[in-house]
Amino acid sequence: MAEDFVVTPWEVSGEIDYGKLVKEFGLTPMDDLPKAFTDNLLFRRKKVFAHRDFSKILSAMKERKPFVMMTGLMPTGKFHIGHAVLARQMIFYQSLGAKLYVAVADIEAFHARGQSLEESRRIAVEEYLLNYIALGLKPERCEIYFQSDRSSDAKRAIAYYRLQNLLAKHATFNEFKAVYGAVSPGKMVAALLQAADMLHPQLPEFEGVVPVVVPVGTDQDPHLRLARDLASRTKSHHFTTLASTYHVFVPGLGGGKMSSSDEHSFIALTDTPKEMERKVKKYAFSGGRESVDEHRKHGGNPDVDVAFQYLTFFEEDDGKLAKIRHDYTSGKLLSGEMKAILIETLNAFLAEHQRKRELARHRLHEYLATPEEFAPHKRKR
Amino acid sequence: MAEDFVVTPWEVSGEIDYGKLVKEFGLTPMDDLPKAFTDNLLFRRKKVFAHRDFSKILSAMKERKPFVMMTGLMPTGKFHIGHAVLARQMIFYQSLGAKLYVAVADIEAFHARGQSLEESRRIAVEEYLLNYIALGLKPERCEIYFQSDRSSDAKRAIAYYRLQNLLAKHATFNEFKAVYGAVSPGKMVAALLQAADMLHPQLPEFEGVVPVVVPVGTDQDPHLRLARDLASRTKSHHFTTLASTYHVFVPGLGGGKMSSSDEHSFIALTDTPKEMERKVKKYAFSGGRESVDEHRKHGGNPDVDVAFQYLTFFEEDDGKLAKIRHDYTSGKLLSGEMKAILIETLNAFLAEHQRKRELARHRLHEYLATPEEFAPHKRKR
Numbered sequence: 001m002a003e004d005f006v007v008t009p010w011e012v013s014g015e016i017d018y019g020k021l022v023k024e025f026g027l028t029p030m031d032d033l034p035k036a037f038t039d040n041l042l043f044r045r046k047k048v049f050a051h052r053d054f055s056k057i058l059s060a061m062k063e064r065k066p067f068v069m070m071t072g073l074m075p076t077g078k079f080h081i082g083h084a085v086l087a088r089q090m091i092f093y094q095s096l097g098a099k100l101y102v103a104v105a106d107i108e109a110f111h112a113r114g115q116s117l118e119e120s121r122r123i124a125v126e127e128y129l130l131n132y133i134a135l136g137l138k139p140e141r142c143e144i145y146f147q148s149d150r151s152s153d154a155k156r157a158i159a160y161y162r163l164q165n166l167l168a169k170h171a172t173f174n175e176f177k178a179v180y181g182a183v184s185p186g187k188m189v190a191a192l193l194q195a196a197d198m199l200h201p202q203l204p205e206f207e208g209v210v211p212v213v214v215p216v217g218t219d220q221d222p223h224l225r226l227a228r229d230l231a232s233r234t235k236s237h238h239f240t241t242l243a244s245t246y247h248v249f250v251p252g253l254g255g256g257k258m259s260s261s262d263e264h265s266f267i268a269l270t271d272t273p274k275e276m277e278r279k280v281k282k283y284a285f286s287g288g289r290e291s292v293d294e295h296r297k298h299g300g301n302p303d304v305d306v307a308f309q310y311l312t313f314f315e316e317d318d319g320k321l322a323k324i325r326h327d328y329t330s331g332k333l334l335s336g337e338m339k340a341i342l343i344e345t346l347n348a349f350l351a352e353h354q355r356k357r358e359l360a361r362h363r364l365h366e367y368l369a370t371p372e373e374f375a376p377h378k379r380k381r
Numbered sequence: 382m383a384e385d386f387v388v389t390p391w392e393v394s395g396e397i398d399y400g401k402l403v404k405e406f407g408l409t410p411m412d413d414l415p416k417a418f419t420d421n422l423l424f425r426r427k428k429v430f431a432h433r434d435f436s437k438i439l440s441a442m443k444e445r446k447p448f449v450m451m452t453g454l455m456p457t458g459k460f461h462i463g464h465a466v467l468a469r470q471m472i473f474y475q476s477l478g479a480k481l482y483v484a485v486a487d488i489e490a491f492h493a494r495g496q497s498l499e500e501s502r503r504i505a506v507e508e509y510l511l512n513y514i515a516l517g518l519k520p521e522r523c524e525i526y527f528q529s530d531r532s533s534d535a536k537r538a539i540a541y542y543r544l545q546n547l548l549a550k551h552a553t554f555n556e557f558k559a560v561y562g563a564v565s566p567g568k569m570v571a572a573l574l575q576a577a578d579m580l581h582p583q584l585p586e587f588e589g590v591v592p593v594v595v596p597v598g599t600d601q602d603p604h605l606r607l608a609r610d611l612a613s614r615t616k617s618h619h620f621t622t623l624a625s626t627y628h629v630f631v632p633g634l635g636g637g638k639m640s641s642s643d644e645h646s647f648i649a650l651t652d653t654p655k656e657m658e659r660k661v662k663k664y665a666f667s668g669g670r671e672s673v674d675e676h677r678k679h680g681g682n683p684d685v686d687v688a689f690q691y692l693t694f695f696e697e698d699d700g701k702l703a704k705i706r707h708d709y710t711s712g713k714l715l716s717g718e719m720k721a722i723l724i725e726t727l728n729a730f731l732a733e734h735q736r737k738r739e740l741a742r743h744r745l746h747e748y749l750a751t752p753e754e755f756a757p758h759k760r761k762r
Contacts, residue, residue, distance in 0.1 A: 107546045116617070148543045154535040161542035162529045165488045168570040176566070185557070188566060189549040189573065236497070 010181045012219050012257045018248060021218050022050045027246055034058065040092050042085065042247065045312055048215065052224070053243040056211035061096060068201045068212040069093035072103040072194065075124035076113055077260025078268040079131045081346075082250035085313055089215045089247070091136045099207065100142040103197040104128070107147040111186030117148050125364060131269050133360035133367065134353050145369035147193050152370045159205035164189070164196040170233035171226070179222045195227040202239050213243040221246070251309050253283035267310075270354070273347050280307060280339050280346070287328070288335030299331040300338070307335075307342040314345050388600050391562045393638045399629060402599050403431045408627055415439065421473050423466065423628065426693055429596065433605070434624040437592035442477060449582045449593040450474035453484040453575065456505035457494055458641025459649040460512045462727075463631035466694055470596045470628070472517045480588065481523040484578040485509070488528040492567030498529050510748060512650050514741035515734050518748070526750035528574050533751045540586035545570070545577040551614035552607070560603045576608040583620050594624040602627070632690050634664035648691075651735070654728050661688060661720050661727070668709070669716030680712040681719070688716075688723040695726050 005014030007021060022029055027050035030043065037043040060067040071090060073083075094100055106120035129144060151157040176183040176191050198214055201207050214224060224244045231239035252258040252265030259265050264283050267276050287305030289295035302308040302325045315321045324341060327333035365371040386395030388402060403410055408431035411424065418424040441448040452471060454464075475481055487501035510525060532538040557564040557572050579595055582588050595605060605625045612620040633639040633646030640646050645664050648657050668686030670676035683689040683706045696702045705722060708714035746752040 107543075110547065111550055148546065149539055151539075152535050154533050154538050157535050157539050157542075158530055158532075161538075161545075162488075164542075165529065165570050165574065166491065168566040169492055171566045173566065185549040185552045185554065185569060185573070188569065189546050192566070192570065193546065 007219050008181070009179060009219055009222055012217075012249065016218075016249065018049055018218075021246075025050075025218060025221055025246075027052060027218075027221075028054070030054070030245065034061075036061075036096060041313075041316060041318075042089060042092070044318075046248075047085065047313065048089070048245050048247045050218075050246040051244060052228075053241050054213065054245060056240065056243045057213045060211045064097075066207060066210050067098055068101055068207055068210055069098040070101040070103070070198055070201055070212050070214050071216075072105050072197055073124065073128050074105045074109055074112075075120040075128060076109055076115065077123075077127070078263070078266065078270065079127040080258055080260060080266035080268045081310065081313070082258040082266065083128070084131070084135060084269060085247065085250050086215065087132050087135045087137070089245075090132070091138075093213070093215075094138055094142065098141075098213075099201075100137075101197075101201050101212075102132075102142070102144040103194075104144065104146045105190070105194065105197075107193050108190040110148075111184070111190045112180075117146075121146065127270075129364055129367060130357050130360045131353075133363055134269075134356035137367070139363070139366035142367060143369050144367045147197070149370045156205045159203045160196055160200045163200050163203065164192045166236065167192050167195050167199070167230045167234070170230045175226055175229070179226050191223075191226065194223055195230050198224070198227040198242055199231050199239055203237065209238060209240050211240055211243055213245060215245045215247060217249055218246050250313060251285075251306055253279060253285065253306055255285040255304065255306060267346065269350065269357070271350065273350060276346055276350060277343050280343050284310075284339060284342075286335040286338075288338075292334065295334060296331045299329045300333070300335060302328045305335070305338060307338045310342050311345060314342075314349060389562070390560060390600055390603055393598075393600050393630065397599075397630065399430055399599075402627075406431075406599060406602050406627075408433060408599075408602075409435070411435070411626065415442075417442075417477060422694075422697060422699075423470060423473070425699075427629075428466065428694065429470070429626050429628045431599075431627040432625060433609075434622050435594065435626060437621065437624045438594045441592045445478075447588060447591050448479050449482055449588055449591055450479040451482040451484070451579055451582055451593050451595050452597075453486050453578055454505065454509050455486045455490055455493075456501040456509060457490055457496065458504075458508070459644070459647065459651065460508040461639055461641060461647035461649050462691065462694070463639040463647065464509070465512070465516060465650060466628065466631055467596065468513050468516045468518070470626075471513070472519075474594070474596075475519055475523065479522075479594075480582075481518075482578075482582050482593075483513075483523070483525040484575075485525065485527045486571070486575065486578075488574050489571040491529075492565070492571045493561075498527075502527065506745060508651075510745055511738050511741045512734075514744060514748065515650075515737035520744070520747035523748060524750050525748045528578070530751045537586045540584050541577055541581045544581050544584065545573045547617065548573050548576050548580075548611045548615070551611045556607055556610070560607050572604075572607065575604055576611050579605070579608040579623055580612050580620055584618065590619060590621050592621055592624055594626060596626045596628060598630055599627045631694060632666075632687055634660060634666065634687055636666040636685065636687060648727065650731065650738070652731065654731060657727055657731060658724050661724055665691075665720060665723075667716040667719075669719075673715060676715055677712045681709045681714070681716060683709045686716070686719060688719045691723050692726060695723075695730060 005016045007016060030049055030051055033043055042048050057067055090100055104124040106117050109115040109120045150160045173183055176188050179191050180187045201212050202209050216224060228242050250258050254265060267279055284306040287301035289298055308328060311321060328338055386397045388397060411430050411432055414424055423429050438448050471481055485505040487498050490496040490501045531541045554564055557569050560572050561568045582593050583590050597605060609623050631639050635646060648660055665687045668682035670679055689709060692702060709719055
């Protein structure tokens with residue numbers, strides 16, 4: 001079934017064969033995880049399916065040594081359920097004792113999308129931070145920063161930008177092309193800053209040398225490889241090799257990639273129950289048969305049914321999920337009924353989430369590396 | 382006489398026709414200066430011979446408005462009398478009321494020369510800062526900083542590196558080639574940082590929009606043009622167009638460019654009187670005739686006589702200098718005697734300078750933007 005698919009930082013298309021990706025990218029399948037991980041549905045259900053050097057993280061946990069989870073966000077568009085899946089990983093790692101570093105890639109958005117820093121800041125707060133907090137992110141051991149405004153501590157800020165500048169020594173233009181397809185001075189500084197995002201937690205001004213894990217979709221692997229390569233060529237500081245994990249893409253409503261630039265493809269965490277219901281009914285690709293009779297006779301295909309796929313992310317109960325799958329495959333459960341189950345599940349989730357989201361607003365400053373810069377009326381730029 | 386000469390950031394050779402340079406580079410000759418300038422021998426004797434947009438500085442002075450003189454230093458090799466001439470301009474501008482910004486280009490030295498930040502810091506202090514202070518640089522309204530360590534104030538530091546990152550949007554790879562001949566990621570970030578060096582004094586975190594003058598040799602003009610162009614394309618901040626002045630090169634002892642990488646070409650400000658005397662006698666190109674008889678009959682050529690050229694920088698008294706020139710041209714003064722005059726002049730200068738230089742050591746912290754980072758025993762990196 002899976003024939004042609006493309007997974008690069010600038011294109012994700014086709015039906016993705018994750019087994020093939022693991023081989024092509026030289027990743028290691030995610031096996032033999034301790035119970036702390038398999039208790040989490042994303043790991044138990046292989047939503048996080050592969051890694052590089054993840055043993056560094058497992059060792060640190062075992063030895064009760066510090067480790068860091070680093071991730072970045074591109075502050076464009078709506079925060080959708082695809083983003084929520086990464087947010088859940090962040091919160092999960094925090095529960096395991098990781099320190100979190102979260103980069104708001106406003107310099108990258110400036111160069112790649114022509115978006116002003118002010119607009120990036122607004123979107124980062126409204127779409128990302130409020131949702132992170134509502135989803136359960138804790139302010140302790142969590143540092144959320146803007147690439148354009150790293151820290152209110154000068155030594156830390158300087159160490160970060162210094163690293164960006166020094167890393168340039170070890171890069172070639174061709175490597176940047178591998179990450180961005182085409183290269184421009186703007187994209188190049190953004191790529192260097194992104195490498196600094198992943199590596200700077202290990203500087204003495206931050207955590208010192210610690211294992212760092214970066215959870216990404218496979219389309220982001222070239223960024224990881226670039227950062228790993230630059231780190232390995234750096235002589236002035238010894239970096240522990242970056243660990244990374246790879247998660248499946250949450251499918252878009254139509255079955256492709258969920259994209260914040262196509263509003264028919266996503267369910268946003270700020271969608272009203274009505275909007276969500278309308279989108280699921282109208283756009284969610286169904287794995288059902290052409291007629292009720294056909295469906296009753298041959299059963300539906302849950303593996304391509306987007307509503308069922310979403311339930312694999314949002315229905316915690318394995319038994320319940322297995323029963324839904326069984327009933328769908330056997331033809332007992334119709335497509336409309338599958339969608340109704342999802343709508344009910346998401347309704348409960350969104351109602352609770354949106355209530356928490358409004359409560360989150362007054363706590364933003366607890367999370368930011370430059371809190372005094374947060375309040376819009378205090379900003380001069 | 383002047384036929385082939387090359388003046389680019391990576392090569393200066395041949396006998397330079399400054400008149401031709403003014404035309405080719407589109408500079409404006411330095412004329413009609415107020416008395417404050419012509420009191421200074423560098424301006425009076427047209428050592429500073431051309432400019433761009435210098436009227437912005439003259440207007441600011443006239444209206445008693447603030448202005449900035451910005452310069453940079455590449456911390457490699459010995460501080461020689463060529464550097465001293467630029468230092469004298471710095472000190473002169475300070476006396477006119479300018480605020481000074483002095484960038485130690487340690488990131489550039491890292492990328493262009495492979496020199497570590499630690500080595501750059503050592504050379505910057507030992508070779509540059511101590512000599513600046515001994516030459517009379519005042520700590521008031523003077524900020525000396527390392528590119529890798531901009532400020533102990535986080536907002537300022539961030540504003541500087543943010544500018545570097547944002548300026549990348551407005552540059553092309555070809556423009557970097559014009560500045561550096563060949564381009565690499567390292568040289569590119571260094572070029573962006575240099576543009577930020579010239580422009581950041583105008584940011585709200587620093588002086589706000591003020592006229593800034595950058596005194597350079599003509600070989601550095603491509604750097605200026607790049608910074609001017611990037612500034613003009615920046616929409617998020619309005620920069621006043623950079624002003625720049627162009628000074629002649631202090632000739633090397635052999636007549637070419639004085640270069641810290643060729644120790645037969647320069648007199649260092651740390652040379653002992655004996656070393657200086659030996660170098661002048663052995664290496665200083667003479668404008669004298671082949672024999673004493675010939676010299677007495679036809680006279681020497683002060684315009685190519687390096688000892689005389691140095692006197693035009695170090696002998697303050699115009700009358701005395703004119704007499705030396707006259708006596709040399711007429712044949713009354715021999716080449717050896719010309720050298721003896723220079724040696725006596727430099728001896729007095731170096732003796733006084735070196736005494737002051739040792740006194741300068743304990744005052745370094747008054748000058749640095751990150752003073753707490755200065756003392757080597759306090760540094761962790």
